Amino acid sequence: MSNLMLFALIFAGVLAVNKIAEPSDAHEIQHVIPFQVSSVYDGDTITGIARLWPNLLHRTSVRLRGIDTPELRNGCEESKALAVIARSLTDSLVKAAHVVALSEPGLDKYGGRVVADVLVDGRNLSTLLIERGVAKPYSGKGSRPDWCGREGEI
Template identity: 40%
Template sequence: MALLGTVFTGRQSMAAEKIAGPVAAELIRVIDGDTVLVSAMPWPDHHVTTYVRLRGIDAPELKSRCPAIRNAAERAQSTLTSLLNASPVVALSDISGDKYYGRVVAALTLADGSDPAEALLSAGLVDPYRGGRKKAVACP
């Protein structure tokens, strides 16, 4: 069967495959500075609720023991919440699976065409992330 431009045979995994998109989605809630919960609409009259990690960024952790890191995480989460509350319908693109947390990784585009991940990067609230092991952050 041909799927996503690749031929799959038997029980071959699709975990490494990507979907170009766009897939329309509605915001349910912001989880943290780089993850949201959405109701995606990949097919007419079908809704899939899923967590989406924003492609290309890494936000500080809300559960950090360090007060300064938690504060930075709250600022990133608050900014992302403001951006998405102004545009609760988004488009997901460059969609792939996330091997650890049962979510997808995708680029988000707001209704006005802007990229919230880029806005967070420009504001210095998140770090760029291209995969691999994250750098350890010491408490300032």
């Protein structure tokens, strides 16, 4: 095959790839990253490996977006007990899932941790935890939810 023919073939391939990846198609790209969970720290924080590209893996902690679960080390006895249940449920849901993925990842308000919608078999893990009563909605701004029934107390 002549050099000119080889160049023409490569050039045609580049044109075809550029046509497929036009910016007008960018809105259709999903920001979903496969995630292999290695541990569950508490009800709303997991650690694992994100597959960013076929041969590019990144180990990170991820805070579940939009919720708060009770803390394991702080609070009243009832909230600590619920924290154990929340962690156990999160662990069970990610282990039972065939596919875990991060959707729309970003940095938390302090810039040190990843915050994302965590999907387990396509369902939002935060929503599942709220539905089961072990998490409350929380945007990350303002006061965190009270888990000890002392709202309004000083």
